[in-house]
Amino acid sequence: xxxxxxxxxxxxxxxxxxxxxxxxxxxxxxxxxxxxxxxxxxxxxxxxxxxxxxxxxxxxxxxxxxxxxxxxxxxxxxxxxxxxxxxxxxxxxxxxxxxxxxxxxxxxxxxxxxxxxxxxxxxxxxxxxxxxxxxxxxxxxxxxxxxxxxxxxxxxxxxxxxxxxxxxxxxxxxxxxxxxxxxxxxxxxxxxxxxxxxxxxxxxxxxxxxxxxxxxxxxxxxxxxxxxxxxxxxxxxxxxxxxxxxxxxxxxxxxxxxxxxxxxxxxxxxxxxxxxxxxxxxxxxxxxxxxxxxxxxxxxxxxxxxxxxxxxxxxxxxxxxxxxxxxxxxxxxxxxx
Amino acid sequence: xxxxxxxxxxxxxxxxxxxxxxxxxxxxxxxxxxxxxxxxxxxxxxxxxxxxxxxxxxxxxxxxxxxxxxxxxxxxxxxxxxxxxxxxxxxxxxxxxxxxxxxxxxxxxxxxxxxxxxxxxxxxxxxxxxxxxxxxxxxxxxxxxxxxxxxxxxxxxxxxxxxxxxxxxxxxxxxxxxxxxxxxxxxxxxxxxxxxxxxxxxxxxxxxxxxxxxxxxxxxxxxxxxxxxxxxxxxxxxxxxxxxxxxxxxxxxxxxxxxxxxxxxxxxxxxxxxxxxxxxxxxxxxxxxxxxxxxxxxxxxxxxxxxxxxxxxxxxxxxxxxxxxxxxxxxxxxxxx
Numbered sequence: 001x002x003x004x005x006x007x008x009x010x011x012x013x014x015x016x017x018x019x020x021x022x023x024x025x026x027x028x029x030x031x032x033x034x035x036x037x038x039x040x041x042x043x044x045x046x047x048x049x050x051x052x053x054x055x056x057x058x059x060x061x062x063x064x065x066x067x068x069x070x071x072x073x074x075x076x077x078x079x080x081x082x083x084x085x086x087x088x089x090x091x092x093x094x095x096x097x098x099x100x101x102x103x104x105x106x107x108x109x110x111x112x113x114x115x116x117x118x119x120x121x122x123x124x125x126x127x128x129x130x131x132x133x134x135x136x137x138x139x140x141x142x143x144x145x146x147x148x149x150x151x152x153x154x155x156x157x158x159x160x161x162x163x164x165x166x167x168x169x170x171x172x173x174x175x176x177x178x179x180x181x182x183x184x185x186x187x188x189x190x191x192x193x194x195x196x197x198x199x200x201x202x203x204x205x206x207x208x209x210x211x212x213x214x215x216x217x218x219x220x221x222x223x224x225x226x227x228x229x230x231x232x233x234x235x236x237x238x239x240x241x242x243x244x245x246x247x248x249x250x251x252x253x254x255x256x257x258x259x260x261x262x263x264x265x266x267x268x269x270x271x272x273x274x275x276x277x278x279x280x281x282x283x284x285x286x287x288x289x290x291x292x293x294x295x296x297x298x299x300x301x302x303x304x305x306x307x308x309x310x311x312x313x314x315x316x317x318x319x320x321x322x323x324x325x326x327x328x329x330x331x332x333x334x335x336x337x
Numbered sequence: 338x339x340x341x342x343x344x345x346x347x348x349x350x351x352x353x354x355x356x357x358x359x360x361x362x363x364x365x366x367x368x369x370x371x372x373x374x375x376x377x378x379x380x381x382x383x384x385x386x387x388x389x390x391x392x393x394x395x396x397x398x399x400x401x402x403x404x405x406x407x408x409x410x411x412x413x414x415x416x417x418x419x420x421x422x423x424x425x426x427x428x429x430x431x432x433x434x435x436x437x438x439x440x441x442x443x444x445x446x447x448x449x450x451x452x453x454x455x456x457x458x459x460x461x462x463x464x465x466x467x468x469x470x471x472x473x474x475x476x477x478x479x480x481x482x483x484x485x486x487x488x489x490x491x492x493x494x495x496x497x498x499x500x501x502x503x504x505x506x507x508x509x510x511x512x513x514x515x516x517x518x519x520x521x522x523x524x525x526x527x528x529x530x531x532x533x534x535x536x537x538x539x540x541x542x543x544x545x546x547x548x549x550x551x552x553x554x555x556x557x558x559x560x561x562x563x564x565x566x567x568x569x570x571x572x573x574x575x576x577x578x579x580x581x582x583x584x585x586x587x588x589x590x591x592x593x594x595x596x597x598x599x600x601x602x603x604x605x606x607x608x609x610x611x612x613x614x615x616x617x618x619x620x621x622x623x624x625x626x627x628x629x630x631x632x633x634x635x636x637x638x639x640x641x642x643x644x645x646x647x648x649x650x651x652x653x654x655x656x657x658x659x660x661x662x663x664x665x666x667x668x669x670x671x672x673x674x
Contacts, residue, residue, distance in 0.1 A: 071523070073525075135588070136588070136592050146520055149520065149527065149528050150528055150529075181577060183483055183486065183572070183573060183576040183577065186408070188410075190486065190573070191486050191487055191573060192487075194573075214576075214577070214580050215576065215577040215578060215579065215580030215581035215582075215583075215584065216580040216581065216583060216584040217584075218581055218584070219581070219584050219585060219588045220588065221584055221587050221588040221591055222587060222591065223583065223584045223587050224584065233577075235520070236520060236527070236528060236531075236574070237573070237574055237577055239520040239551075239552065240518060240520065240551070240552040240570075240574055240578060241552060241577060241578060241581055242552065243551050243552030243553040244552035244553065244555060244556075244578055244581065244582070245552075245581070245585060246552075246553060246560065247552065247553040247554075247555070247556050247558055247560045247561065248556060248582060248585050248586075249585075249589075250558050250559060250560050251472070251473070251556045251557065251558040252586075252589045254558055254559065255473050255609055255612075256593070256606075256609070259603075259605040259606055259608075259609055260600055260603060260605060260606055263597055263600050266596075266597060268596040268597060269593075269596055269597055271596075272592055272593070272596055275592075
């Protein structure tokens with residue numbers, strides 16, 4: 001029985017969205033699992049009381065007296081608040097009493113606490129937040145999604161391996177194609193760090209590295225020159241493109257709705273809007289730590305929480321962490337020093 | 338009479354798209370202007386021969402024997418090929434024999450040649466390519482669009498001033514709001530360069546600086562927290578977001594077309610697709626040089642060339658360069674050293 005700890009205090013709409021999402025997951029996901037709600041018991045109980053019909057047989061409550069706010073400095077907050085829902089939830093897993101953790105709270109704090117509490121796999125230099133971009137067909141993994149603003153070339157190479165294992169395990173792509181996000185396809189394009197990363201990636205074993213890709217190659221479509229499954233970039237670029245894409249999708253839908261409101265009622269178009277909905281992917285896994293930690297958007301809907309739980313279950317079921325450890329154990333000692 | 342020099346040899350579809358665009362501009366734009374086609378005369382004549390009805394009274398041909406290819410290293414190519422269409426076209430303007438230059442050729446070469454031949458305005462540290470993002474309503478200016486991959490904080494501040502003057506002169510916005518592209522709105526967010534740029538921008542006179550903005554704030558729509566007219570970023574991020582946006586627009590239209598082909602036939606939707614079409618903006622001005630230099634996409638259509646000529650005419654008519662010179666002359670001497 002998989003145990004998923006959910007930070008009940010984290011998101012902008014906590015605990016309402018979290019509790020509703022957890023109940024949807026328990027009712028709707030096929031896997032056998034229990035949810036461990038982590039937070040202030042009385043607040044959780046009060047929210048659960050709004051759902052009198054909820055099946056509580058697979059629900060536990062784990063008391064955590066403190067909350068790390070969205071604006072707090074991550075590492076300092078993690079150190080100062082050992083009784084916060086984030087630290088308590090991750091510690092459960094470290095102690096072997098839980099299998100996965102999910103939070104829509106302070107992203108930096110989840111990253112810092114996960115790194116401190118779990119540690120990194122041997123050979124991993126930095127943990128990364130991996131975000132799936134919906135495309136209407138096969139989603140594309142972009143990493144880093146905002147956790148690491150400045151990255152070295154070696155760290156970018158590490159992201160390529162982490163993303164490859166993730167796409168294989170969770171999306172079932174046997175041989176994911178990796179691209180390095182750049183301003184042009186040619187060797188000499190890009191900043192010094194990106195040029196060095198390209199050089200290193202070309203020599204990296206067991207990667208399907210296709211080379212530099214441009215902004216137009218992330219999404220499928222007529223403009224794409226190179227198919228990619230995994231796009232590697234630093235977290236500054238990744239975060240900006242991710243948020244830009246969300247807003248572009250909403251702008252297109254809003255424009256369509258203003259000009260052809262009837263059209264959005266058609267099933268084929270409702271499906272299209274759904275395909276482009278970020279909440280269908282739910283959560284971004286933190287890759288590289290020795291544990292399962294899923295980061296959800298602060299404004300996550302219940303559906304996003306539910307789908308974040310699905311991602312957590314997939315990571316546990318697939319043995320993602322064992323595969324990441326095995327992949328990095330195969331890397332050349334020189335690449336790990 | 339305004340004289341616009343057009344690089345007839347530059348783009349992926351040169352000289353066909355260039356000549357067709359020039360003829361559309363001469364027939365369709367209300368301004369009084371002549372076009373100076375720059376390139377190999379026999380190739381230009383052969384292409385013009387395909388348009389026997391064209392009015393050649395406002396067309397000149399200026400011989401340039403050489404072409405700088407898309408893959409050539411910019412500065413080296415500019416130095417090695419003084420008879421290239423780019424160098425010849427810009428030199429006409431430097432000599433007072435032309436008022437504006439437009440090319441869909443090697444962007445780096447146009448940038449390098451414009452900087453070398455025209456020089457920069459006093460106080461400008463780097464020229465920048467300013468790109469308009471179509472939004473369906475008021476376009477947003479993003480700069481740098483890819484000319485300067487690594488930027489100092491001071492250079493980013495310079496882009497804010499250049500973009501402000503441009504939006505005032507060309508788009509008629511009296512008091513354009515400037516945002517600094519970042520991963521969050523808070524002071525402490527971002528890389529060291531971006532944090533410093535934020536600090537400097539807050540203290541910069543005569544700018545309507547609204548602070549850090551995120552990827553979701555570039556486009557209008559329900560997700561936007563802050564209205565912006567001008568978005569400042571380095572050229573690495575700017576180029577990636579620009580190309581990503583083009584491809585996202587095409588992906589949405591392709592998805593819509595697959596699911597509701599009849600809908601795209603409606604006038605309101607055709608207008609929507611047109612509103613999001615980059616070619617309606619035509620060209621990206623190179624700001625900061627002592628001259629008018631418009632950079633078009635390598636794959637520019639005739640419509641894009643025509644609209645690039647419109648941008649060139651607007652820049653000349655508005656006195657953009659005099660206004661940029663005046664703006665930078667007002668800046669503190671300390672900011673210029």
